[in-house]
Amino acid sequence: MDLKAQNISKRFYRKAGESNYFYAVRETDLELPSGALSVLMGRSGSGKTTLLSMLSGLLSPDTGTVTADGRDLYSMDDRKLSAFRAARISVMPQGRAVLDTLSAWENVFLNARIAGVRDESLVPRALELMERFGIPDLKEALPKELSGGELRRVMLCRSLLLSPEVLMCDEPTGDLDDQNTALVLDSLRDYAHQGHTVLLVTHEADAVSYADRLLQMDAGRISTPDPV
Amino acid sequence: MLKSIRSTFVMLGECISMSVDNIRGNKVRSFLTLLGIMIGVTAVITLISTVSGVSGSIASSFSEMGVGTLTVTVTGSDLKSGMTPDDLKKVSELEQVDGIVPTVTMNGRVSYGNQVETNIPVSGKNAYYFVLNEDLIIQGRSLNYIDDDNNSYVCVVSQEIVDTFFFGVNPVGETIYVSGLPFLIVGRYKEDSGGGIAAIFSGSPDIMIPYTTGMKINNSNEVNSFTIYLAEGADSETAKSNVEDLMDQIFDFEEDCFTVTSMASIEQTMETMLGMMSTLLAGIASIALIVGGIGIMNMMLTTVTERTIEIGLKKALGAIPWQIQIQFLIESFLLSIFGGLLGVILGLLISYALCNVLGTSFVINGGAIALGVGFSAAVGIIFGWVPARKASRLNPIDALRSI
Numbered sequence: 001m002d003l004k005a006q007n008i009s010k011r012f013y014r015k016a017g018e019s020n021y022f023y024a025v026r027e028t029d030l031e032l033p034s035g036a037l038s039v040l041m042g043r044s045g046s047g048k049t050t051l052l053s054m055l056s057g058l059l060s061p062d063t064g065t066v067t068a069d070g071r072d073l074y075s076m077d078d079r080k081l082s083a084f085r086a087a088r089i090s091v092m093p094q095g096r097a098v099l100d101t102l103s104a105w106e107n108v109f110l111n112a113r114i115a116g117v118r119d120e121s122l123v124p125r126a127l128e129l130m131e132r133f134g135i136p137d138l139k140e141a142l143p144k145e146l147s148g149g150e151l152r153r154v155m156l157c158r159s160l161l162l163s164p165e166v167l168m169c170d171e172p173t174g175d176l177d178d179q180n181t182a183l184v185l186d187s188l189r190d191y192a193h194q195g196h197t198v199l200l201v202t203h204e205a206d207a208v209s210y211a212d213r214l215l216q217m218d219a220g221r222i223s224t225p226d227p228v
Numbered sequence: 229m230l231k232s233i234r235s236t237f238v239m240l241g242e243c244i245s246m247s248v249d250n251i252r253g254n255k256v257r258s259f260l261t262l263l264g265i266m267i268g269v270t271a272v273i274t275l276i277s278t279v280s281g282v283s284g285s286i287a288s289s290f291s292e293m294g295v296g297t298l299t300v301t302v303t304g305s306d307l308k309s310g311m312t313p314d315d316l317k318k319v320s321e322l323e324q325v326d327g328i329v330p331t332v333t334m335n336g337r338v339s340y341g342n343q344v345e346t347n348i349p350v351s352g353k354n355a356y357y358f359v360l361n362e363d364l365i366i367q368g369r370s371l372n373y374i375d376d377d378n379n380s381y382v383c384v385v386s387q388e389i390v391d392t393f394f395f396g397v398n399p400v401g402e403t404i405y406v407s408g409l410p411f412l413i414v415g416r417y418k419e420d421s422g423g424g425i426a427a428i429f430s431g432s433p434d435i436m437i438p439y440t441t442g443m444k445i446n447n448s449n450e451v452n453s454f455t456i457y458l459a460e461g462a463d464s465e466t467a468k469s470n471v472e473d474l475m476d477q478i479f480d481f482e483e484d485c486f487t488v489t490s491m492a493s494i495e496q497t498m499e500t501m502l503g504m505m506s507t508l509l510a511g512i513a514s515i516a517l518i519v520g521g522i523g524i525m526n527m528m529l530t531t532v533t534e535r536t537i538e539i540g541l542k543k544a545l546g547a548i549p550w551q552i553q554i555q556f557l558i559e560s561f562l563l564s565i566f567g568g569l570l571g572v573i574l575g576l577l578i579s580y581a582l583c584n585v586l587g588t589s590f591v592i593n594g595g596a597i598a599l600g601v602g603f604s605a606a607v608g609i610i611f612g613w614v615p616a617r618k619a620s621r622l623n624p625i626d627a628l629r630s631i
Contacts, residue, residue: 058544059625079548086546093628097541101253113246114547116239 001069001088001165001197003032003055008064009220010050024050025061026220032199034165037192037210040201042217048201049094049170051217055199056091056168057081068166086115090164092155094171098143104130104150105139108157115162122161129157132187134180148175156184166197173204185210243551247558261527262567264520265607269568269600271513273575276506276596278582283502285588287495298456298468299489300475305482310450313376313440315478319454320356322470324462327356330454332442338435339405340393348389350406351433352442360457368400368415375438383437384415406435407445464492510596514603520567521607528560528615532622539619540627553620560612561605568604572597 010025024047032038032055042048053059055066057073066073068088073081085091090111098107108126112118130136133153143151152175159167169188173181181204189210192198200207208214216223251258300319302310311319311330320328332352338345358370365384375382383404390399399413417436443449458467468490479485532539539552576592583590 053625053628058628079550082543082546082548086548089546091544093541093544095628097537097544097628099538099541101249106249110542111545113242114239114542114545114551116235116242118238 001034003166003197003199004067005030005051005055005061006064006067008051008054008061008066010047010054010059010061023047023220025054027063028220028222030055030215030222032166032197033213034197035192035195036212037189037198037200038213038215039207039211040199040215040217040222041203041207043203046217047220048217052091052168052170052199052201056089056166057085058091086111088164089166089168090159090162092159092167092169092172094174096143096148096151097155098151100143102143103139104135104141104143104146104154107143107154108161111158111162117162125163126157126161129160133157133183149177149180152176153180153184156187160187160191164196166199167191168199168201170201171203172200173202173207178206181206239548239551240554243555244558247555247562250555250559251562257527257531258563261524262563262570264523265517265564265567265604266520266571266574268513268517268520269571269604270575270578271516272510272600272603273572273593273596274578274582275509275513276599277576277579277591277593278586278588279502279506279509280591280593280596281579281583281588282586283499283506284591286498286502288589296458296460296462296464297491298458298464298471299491300454300456300471300486301489302450302452302486303484304450304452305479305485307482308450308479308485310448310452311454311478312450316451316454318478319456319471319474322467322474324459324467324470326457326459326462327359328354328454328456329357329360330354330439330451332439332446332451333433334407334442334446336406336435336445337408338389338393340402343393345392348406348435349433350435350437350442352439353436354439356457364417365415366418368413370415371436371438376440379440379444380438381409381411381441382414383411383435384417385413385436386417386434389434390416404435406437409445411435411437464490510599517603517607520604521564521611524560524564524608525611525614528556528612529618532556532615532619535619536622536627539622540624543622543624544628549620552622553616556616556619557609557612560615561608564604564608564612565601568601571604572600575600 006029008025008028009023011021011023013020014022026047028051030051040048040051050059054061057066060074068084073084076084099110102110105126108130109122112122127136130139133156135150135153135157138146138150138154143154146154152172156169156172159169167188172188173184176184185200185207188198188200189212192212200211304310316328316330319325330352334350335347336350338348338350353371354376355371355373358364358372364370368384371382371384374380383406385399385404389404393399393404394402399416402413403410404413405411439451443451456467456471458464468488471488475486475488542552543549580590
């Protein structure tokens with residue numbers, strides 16, 4: 001699925017200096033093709049997460065449109081958009097985005113539960129993903145018993161479980177060591193090369209070498225949309 | 229279409245499952261949330277069940293006292309102040325009437341030898357009274373129809389009289405003086421004189437004499453109060469109506485000469501009053517349920533704020549607003565219903581203990597249980613609605629920022 005943003009902007013209320021607003025994303029055009037790992041880099045506060053939120057259907061832009069295979073995401077009502085996202089777009093947010101009352105295994109299945117998917121074939125896939133990311137023994141562990149890096153990998157397994165057409169990851173390697181960082185980046189590139197649309201938001205310099213498309217964000221604008 | 233319906237059911241199942249997971253995962257918070265409902269339902273069940281038990285006991289006491297009786301009080305008219313023995317005979321000959329017991333009471337000065345006691349309760353009874361209470365006499369004989377007809381100066385005495393005047397002496401055959409008149413003691417009776425509601429209301433006498441003799445001592449040839457014992461299977465309302473008709477004739481259709489009270493109607497009035505009391509108490513206790521419901525709403529609203537991350541994450545992962553709303557509603561419903569069930573169990577236990585202490589029968593009131601559980605379920609849905617709606621409208625981006 002190709003994702004396309006046209007002239008999107010988003011501003012937030014913030015009393016700073018002479019203006020009451022600041023632009024997190026400003027008049028940005030962007031296309032995310034399928035089959036390629038797009039890496040969005042930039043300093044903290046440059047608008048990366050806001051852009052990811054708008055592209056994934058979580059945050060309505062003030063101006064412009066976001067289309068998925070030609071379909072305007074924000075012309076759908078809340079119910080349809082949620083169902084569309086649950087079925088086709090997977091987001092891996094920053095931080096500890098897990099439910100503390102569920103085990104690691106249950107957290108991996110959270111997407112499937114929300115989407116109402118009950119498929120026995122998901123069990124071997126979940127096992128395979130946990131194996132691949134080096135956390136097969138942590139099925140029964142609760143989030144509070146896991147390290148930051150282990151939690152990231154649980155979240156990654158969750159994001160990949162339903163094989164979404166579009167995968168957007170916000171700082172997925174934040175708490176990982178070099179070896180696991182390489183493993184995750186490698187997996188994301190492989191996943192993209194299987195024909196999926198993958199956007200990786202990071203400020204990890206190592207990610208550059210894995211990118212099929214490198215996007216640089218600065219002060220709400222994409223400054224270097226050059227292919228690598 | 230079929231796939232979409234199946235998917236909706238799976239989602240609904242997941243909502244229930246996630247609600248249960250969340251309740252189990254936050255045991256202390258869940259318990260505190262359901263505490264209000266539990267206390268409310270406990271109060272309702274305890275009150276209704278205890279009042280039911282008391283009501284049942286009162287009804288059975290009335291039944292023991294004699295539901296098949298009519299109590300007649302005569303105020304009389306200017307020409308006729310009471311009922312003569314002939315009038316009473318006419319009443320006793322009515323089809324539905326088994327017999328009547330007139331009530332003649334006085335407080336007498338009683339003496340035997342040199343010993344004198346005053347204010348001794350003396351009651352005039354007829355032979356039928358002793359037919360009704362055949363086990364009453366424990367020594368000698370009872371008063372009979374001949375005694376009634378002849379205004380005999382005979383009496384039966386209680387154990388208290390025996391202890392007072394005849395310690396170590398057989399009282400039967402002795403003569404005792406009541407209000408200066410000599411009475412031959414023909415029998416001794418048990419302290420618990422029985423005799424139905426009239427005896428209970430008039431107190432237990434120490435000496436019983438023929439009622440006709442009692443009337444004579446009172447310088448009257450009429451009685452102003454008597455109890456009618458109905459024949460087996462007689463309808464008390466029909467009998468009451470027939471007695472009223474006859475007494476209207478006796479009193480020449482003068483107004484307000486007498487009142488006939490059916491024990492069945494007293495019992496019915498009592499039951500109605502207890503029912504009203506029960507409803508009133510349940511109404512007051514229901515306030516506790518509403519307070520419990522508000523407690524649930526407060527706790528759920530706090531929970532929404534506390535669970536911003538969870539809600540935001542689920543929405544970010546594609547949860548449809550109704551999924552979030554349903555999950556919160558199911559949670560508040562389950563908490564309420566669980567609180568309600570705990571309240572029912574606790575209420576029944578407390579009611580059982582109270583009934584034991586009060587000495588009344590314990591009754592499990594199905595209506596009260598249905599009311600308690602139904603009300604708590606409704607409270608859960610009504611008071612869970614606002615927090616559920618708030619949760620479903622939460623902006624996922626705001627939530628994800630706080631991760």
